Amino acid sequence: MERNNLYPIFLKTSQLNVLIVGGGNVAEEKLGFLLKSSPDANVTMVSPMFRAGTLTLAEKGQVKLIESKYKKRFLKGHHIVIATTDVPEVNIKVHKHCRKRSILINVADNPPYCDFYMGGIVTKGNVKVAISTNGKSPTTAKRLRQFFEDVIPENVDDLVKNLNEYRKTIKGDFEQKVETLNEFTKGLIETSAIKSNQEE
Ligand SMILES: C[C@@]1(CC(=O)O)C2=NC(=C\c3[nH]c(c(CCC(=O)O)c3CC(=O)O)Cc3[nH]c(c(CC(=O)O)c3CCC(=O)O)/C=C3\N/C(=C\2)[C@@H](CCC(=O)O)[C@]3(C)CC(=O)O)/[C@H]1CCC(=O)O
Numbered sequence: 001m002e003r004n005n006l007y008p009i010f011l012k013t014s015q016l017n018v019l020i021v022g023g024g025n026v027a028e029e030k031l032g033f034l035l036k037s038s039p040d041a042n043v044t045m046v047s048p049m050f051r052a053g054t055l056t057l058a059e060k061g062q063v064k065l066i067e068s069k070y071k072k073r074f075l076k077g078h079h080i081v082i083a084t085t086d087v088p089e090v091n092i093k094v095h096k097h098c099r100k101r102s103i104l105i106n107v108a109d110n111p112p113y114c115d116f117y118m119g120g121i122v123t124k125g126n127v128k129v130a131i132s133t134n135g136k137s138p139t140t141a142k143r144l145r146q147f148f149e150d151v152i153p154e155n156v157d158d159l160v161k162n163l164n165e166y167r168k169t170i171k172g173d174f175e176q177k178v179e180t181l182n183e184f185t186k187g188l189i190e191t192s193a194i195k196s197n198q199e200e
């Protein structure tokens with residue numbers, strides 16, 4: 001069986017600078033998903049035109065819009081770039097410039113030119129689940145995202161917060177703490193395993 005070897009990380013986008021090249025449909029979609037997950041992300045967009053929806057999204061977040069064609073000087077200070085123009089040569093040029101500067105680049109919808117893929121993302125309070133199909137089926141990633149949005153309970157965050165409090169009260173060294181926390185939370189897995197067995 002093929003296997004997804006990508007390594008997911010959870011970026012602190014409020015401490016990083018993201019550049020989106022292009023201001024059309026794809027740019028707006030990527031910006032929308034980025035801000036849905038990370039409303040505090042620092043984003044710059046460069047494009048000769050922006051959609052009305054992009055202007056609205058930009059007003060809500062930390063988004064700077066530059067009305068211009070792409071130039072490599074716009075890469076300065078950016079850690080991550082997403083290229084979305086409708087001119088393949090421009091996207092490939094951006095890819096080349098980023099590679100030269102060790103900046104992570106995603107050419108939207110173009111897997112061979114991606115250092116990373118955007119994922120389907122579910123956020124419930126402190127809990128976040130990110131989904132990838134290894135670039136094989138974005139539609140499946142979207143459907144799985146919708147599925148998990150439904151099945152992960154809203155109050156999962158209460159569990160996280162309570163355990164965070166409980167963790168502070170446990171006495172002993174690190175190993176004892178780990179053991180106590182694992183013993184305390186064992187039931188969570190057992191209960192859901194029993195439940196799903198009963199449902200089968
Ligand atoms: C998850 C999500 C996140 C996001 O966009 O932020 C995302 N695509 C989403 C939706 C979506 N994109 C497309 C459709 C139309 C149906 C279809 O083609 O399936 C739909 C579904 C819809 O809109 O209903 C078009 C499309 N996308 C890519 C290709 C090229 C190819 O597959 O070769 C084509 C065909 C272009 C063409 O035909 O020309 C490629 C990529 N899209 C990825 C991410 C990366 C892989 C993620 C993974 O590993 O699974 C990857 C590799 C690179 C990247 O762009 O990062 C977001 C769902 C968010 C959500 O709803 O939660």
Ligand SMILES: NC(=O)c1ccc[n+]([C@@H]2O[C@H](COP(=O)([O-])OP(=O)(O)OC[C@H]3O[C@@H](n4cnc5c(N)ncnc54)[C@H](O)[C@@H]3O)[C@@H](O)[C@H]2O)c1
Pocket residue numbers: 021022023024025026027046047048049050068069070084085086087088090109
């Ligand atoms: N719209 C979709 O759902 C979709 C799906 C899959 C693939 N695609 C492909 O993705 C690409 C982008 O699609 P779109 O719908 O966003 O196109 P679009 O025409 O809506 O947007 C293209 C954007 O790129 C900007 N642009 C053009 N040249 C530029 C340059 N030199 N520097 C900076 N910005 C520049 C334009 O001003 C515009 O804002 C196309 O190649 C399209 O075939 C689109």
